[in-house]
Amino acid sequence: MLLKKLPEKLGDLGKFLILCDFPGIDVCHTLANLGASINLMPFSIWKKLFLPKLTTTRMTLGLADRSITRPKGVAEDVYVKVKKFHFPTDFVVVDFEADPRVSLILGRSFLRTGRALID
Incomplete structure (x- = not known):
């Protein structure tokens, strides 16, 4: 009888940091969160980066602390x-x-775009 050993399941990474480069930010660490379905940016960072005008949206977000x-x-x-x-x-x-x-x-969505391989 041949027994196949299953590899030991490792814990889910869940989240980790990625170092990125933005003009106007000295050191930019981004949190890659496998549980998040969208990319989030604080309004204060958006103002600091001098990004183009925001597109309006009617969405509401439920945050981890259960606030909306x-x-x-x-x-x-x-x-x-x-x-x-x-x-x-x-x-x-x-x-x-x-x-x-x-x-x-x-x-x-970002990790999928970058074709990240998470091991």
Whole structure:
């Protein structure tokens, strides 16, 4: 009888940091969150980056603390530079207190665009 051993299942990474490059931000760490379905940017960061006008949206967001918020808008085609690659990304801009260590939150859509292999 031949027994197949299954590989040990490792814990889900869930989230991790990616170092990216934005003009106007000295050190930009982004939180890649596998549980997030959208990319989030604090309104204060959007103002600092001098990005184009926001596209209006009627969506509401349910946050982790169970509060509900309305985004300021959507910043479309923002180029995120990771190492030598540039990725066009849409960010939902929300007026919330930004963590000084993590500027942006990247969701599954960004990781799929960058064809990230998460092991």
